[in-house]
Amino acid sequence: MFFRPSRIMVSIMSTxxxxxxxxxxxxxxxxxxxxxxxxxxxxxxxxxxxVSQKTIxxxxxxxxxxxxxxxxxxxxxxxxxxxxxGMVIADLSNSFFVDMARGAExxxxxxxxxxVLANTDMRRSxxxxxxxxxRQERMAGILLAPLPGADPTLLTSNATxxxxxNDAAIVGACTVSVDNxxxxxxxxxxxxxxxxxxxxxxxxxxxAVPIADRxxxxxxxxxxxxxxxxxxxxxxxxxxxxxxxxxxxLTQRASVDRPDGIVASADLLALGLVQIFGADPSIRxxxxxxxxxxxxxxxxxxxxIPITTIDQPGEQIGAVxxxxxxxxxxFPETHRHVHSVLQPSLVVRASTRRP
Amino acid sequence: MFFRPSRIMVSIMSTxxxxxxxxxxxxxxxxxxxxxxxxxxxxxxxxxxxVSQKTIxxxxxxxxxxxxxxxxxxxxxxxxxxxxxGMVIADLSNSFFVDMARGAExxxxxxxxxxVLANTDMRRSxxxxxxxxxRQERMAGILLAPLPGADPTLLTSNATxxxxxNDAAIVGACTVSVDNxxxxxxxxxxxxxxxxxxxxxxxxxxxAVPIADRxxxxxxxxxxxxxxxxxxxxxxxxxxxxxxxxxxxLTQRASVDRPDGIVASADLLALGLVQIFGADPSIRxxxxxxxxxxxxxxxxxxxxIPITTIDQPGEQIGAVxxxxxxxxxxFPETHRHVHSVLQPSLVVRASTRRP
DNA sequence: TTGTATGCGTTATCAC
DNA sequence: GTGATAACGCATACAA
Numbered sequence: 001m002f003f004r005p006s007r008i009m010v011s012i013m014s015t016x017x018x019x020x021x022x023x024x025x026x027x028x029x030x031x032x033x034x035x036x037x038x039x040x041x042x043x044x045x046x047x048x049x050x051v052s053q054k055t056i057x058x059x060x061x062x063x064x065x066x067x068x069x070x071x072x073x074x075x076x077x078x079x080x081x082x083x084x085x086g087m088v089i090a091d092l093s094n095s096f097f098v099d100m101a102r103g104a105e106x107x108x109x110x111x112x113x114x115x116v117l118a119n120t121d122m123r124r125s126x127x128x129x130x131x132x133x134x135r136q137e138r139m140a141g142i143l144l145a146p147l148p149g150a151d152p153t154l155l156t157s158n159a160t161x162x163x164x165x166n167d168a169a170i171v172g173a174c175t176v177s178v179d180n181x182x183x184x185x186x187x188x189x190x191x192x193x194x195x196x197x198x199x200x201x202x203x204x205x206x207x208a209v210p211i212a213d214r215x216x217x218x219x220x221x222x223x224x225x226x227x228x229x230x231x232x233x234x235x236x237x238x239x240x241x242x243x244x245x246x247x248x249x250l251t252q253r254a255s256v257d258r259p260d261g262i263v264a265s266a267d268l269l270a271l272g273l274v275q276i277f278g279a280d281p282s283i284r285x286x287x288x289x290x291x292x293x294x295x296x297x298x299x300x301x302x303x304x305i306p307i308t309t310i311d312q313p314g315e316q317i318g319a320v321x322x323x324x325x326x327x328x329x330x331f332p333e334t335h336r337h338v339h340s341v342l343q344p345s346l347v348v349r350a351s352t353r354r355p
Numbered sequence: 356m357f358f359r360p361s362r363i364m365v366s367i368m369s370t371x372x373x374x375x376x377x378x379x380x381x382x383x384x385x386x387x388x389x390x391x392x393x394x395x396x397x398x399x400x401x402x403x404x405x406v407s408q409k410t411i412x413x414x415x416x417x418x419x420x421x422x423x424x425x426x427x428x429x430x431x432x433x434x435x436x437x438x439x440x441g442m443v444i445a446d447l448s449n450s451f452f453v454d455m456a457r458g459a460e461x462x463x464x465x466x467x468x469x470x471v472l473a474n475t476d477m478r479r480s481x482x483x484x485x486x487x488x489x490r491q492e493r494m495a496g497i498l499l500a501p502l503p504g505a506d507p508t509l510l511t512s513n514a515t516x517x518x519x520x521n522d523a524a525i526v527g528a529c530t531v532s533v534d535n536x537x538x539x540x541x542x543x544x545x546x547x548x549x550x551x552x553x554x555x556x557x558x559x560x561x562x563a564v565p566i567a568d569r570x571x572x573x574x575x576x577x578x579x580x581x582x583x584x585x586x587x588x589x590x591x592x593x594x595x596x597x598x599x600x601x602x603x604x605l606t607q608r609a610s611v612d613r614p615d616g617i618v619a620s621a622d623l624l625a626l627g628l629v630q631i632f633g634a635d636p637s638i639r640x641x642x643x644x645x646x647x648x649x650x651x652x653x654x655x656x657x658x659x660i661p662i663t664t665i666d667q668p669g670e671q672i673g674a675v676x677x678x679x680x681x682x683x684x685x686f687p688e689t690h691r692h693v694h695s696v697l698q699p700s701l702v703v704r705a706s707t708r709r710p
Numbered sequence: 711t712t713g714t715a716t717g718c719g720t721t722a723t724c725a726c
Numbered sequence: 727g728t729g730a731t732a733a734c735g736c737a738t739a740c741a742a
Binding site: 240276 | 487488
Binding site: 381382383393394396397398400401425426428429430431432433434435 | 734735736737738739
């Protein structure tokens with residue numbers, strides 16, 4: 001299937017002359033050029049401390065002149081180990097996962113380890129394919145931010161160390177996740193602390209486990225405060241559009257029947273609510289209705305009325321996961337699987353409190 | 356450097372028993388188990404048509420029972436080729452680039468080729484490191500969405516085919532980019548076509564080449580219409596905040612001095628403008644001021660007043676680039692470098708035209 | 711189809 | 727430090 005843009009400008013160019021055909025430069029060539037032994041070149045690359053500075057200089061020079069690029073496939077085969085780890089990500093469109101990747105890369109690079117990514121793009125078949133790919137590549141280890149729905153078969157091959165991100169419901173492997181129940185509790189407690197008593201939770205707990213967890217946290221917070229009530233407004237999705245629909249519905253209620261605090265299960269949902277209430281002169285944010293979001297997306301702070309939200313520690317998740325993976329890689333016998341649960345944090349903005 | 360979350364729940368678990376130590380299962384083991392020759396196993400994996408169905412079944416069964424995972428490093432070394440391509444991306448936080456990755460993956464997978472990603476994260480050193488990594492891995496080819504600022508040294512090693520994405524200013528390689536000048540022209544023409552004559556361009560052409568190109572397109576469109584004027588409002592950045600600042604400034608002008616059409620150089624910039632004007636009862640969108648954004652971010656359609664914008668064909672860029680790369684990989688001698696320029700498209704929403 | 715043999719580019723281990 | 731050489735796991739070509 002070819003892609004032909006509606007209008008395409010193409011300029012034919014001559015192929016560049018292969019000034020130097022690097023294609024076949026091997027270590028042996030470098031050794032010859034530098035006048036040293038093959039093994040010495042290998043040492044310069046992997047154990048420089050075993051080689052005199054003078055020799056190193058000669059070898060490095062030869063490498064430059066010849067444009068030698070070490071062959072990692074051969075290296076991995078001979079050494080039996082790779083120094084790159086593969087990360088399989090459920091959805092790169094979600095900045096939460098990109099943050100995890102950034103955190104993992106940062107920590108891994110501190111140990112001189114590379115991280116390559118593969119996008120699952122929300123498709124189960126791609127998740128399996130990418131896992132296979134990395135195992136076949138004999139990656140040192142794998143970081144997996146899986147699709148929702150624990151799938152034990154992901155662990156079939158035990159050969160490559162594997163750490164799960166953002167999914168606690170896995171045994172037989174390390175996992176790093178975030179405490180969604182606590183996040184819900186934080187949001188609701190914040191509203192209750194501001195004196196709100198008629199709370200509403202926007203989102204469908206039956207739709208996703210994290211949302212259910214957040215809802216439980218909200219319930220717990222409400223139960224701790226005498227006189228506080230909680231209403232559940234199920235939305236089909238958690239997009240801005242759903243927030244607007246819910247917002248319109250709420251504006252049509254008598255003001256005494258309206259909640260004075262809303263915990264939205266996602267920032268976009270909160271954004272939709274803020275848009276509707278903000279356009280209604282009879283409703284003031286946060287005086288009449290205070291609103292919290294969830295995720296700390298840029299949608300939350302790009303809002304005309306910046307939205308209080310729960311920040312997910314994405315980078316930290318990635319860093320902790322990489323840390324656990326490196327431990328499993330380095331000390332396979334002594335390693336013990338741990339389930340690490342990180343805590344989200346509250347970010348207060350104008351949607352709940354006047355600056 | 357260790358990451359210790361403020362509060363961390365850790366549960367120690369026993370390491371899983373290595374039910375089957377897959378670590379050392381080789382093709383030879385599979386062959387023995389299936390009662391066939393080593394070469395036959397290889398054929399089953401790479402050239403099934405050369406093997407009888409009965410033999411295939413035996414081999415597949417043995418593979419399953421032993422949990423054999425083919426070693427790609429060895430395969431690549433022996434065959435001299437890899438069937439995965441590496442993609443180095445300037446900034447995964449930008450959904451534009453994620454779209455490119457999706458497009459590249461889709462097209463490559465049609466040929467049974469894998470795509471792995473590496474995030475440059477806007478840092479020049481990481482870009483170089485990731486390129487090195489992929490070349491050392493002997494990837495079949497590399498897709499590079501480079502950092503701004505053409506860097507010829509990226510092409511030093513000519514061994515691995517390389518295609519540039521979103522950067523036309525490269526010779527000696529294929530490039531795929533989008534016509535920003537045309538995008539600016541589209542936006543301005545749209546406003547002019549709606550009768551607007553006092554146009555304003557928001558953004559700083561000196562800040563980035565793409566913005567300069569868009570501005571040129573706007574200038575061209577304005578020049579084509581008699582009586583049309585164009586004002587340039589330089590903003591330090593293209594965030595929502597900058598849009599709001601500009602919006603406030605414009606509301607303070609006498610209405611006759613205000614533009615009746617604004618081409619923002621980015622969606623977030625447009626979002627900020629829409630937020631301010633939308634909150635001002637004396638200004639109607641689009642009657643008094645029509646606004647276009649650029650990029651077709653979700654910010655554009657999540658806005659309370661959905662924003663007309665220029666859609667960047669991200670997936671198409673990725674697909675075309677992958678197509679060109681595959682051609683260069685397959686036909687190295689007949690391949691000719693081409694510079695493909697794709698066209699953006701106008702997406703009309705409520706910020707310029709009542710539904 | 712089967713064995714068998716050779717080579718891919720590196721690492722690692724010898725004795726020197 | 728040198729040279730030589732045996733793996734590493736697989737693809738491929740060859741003769742049987």
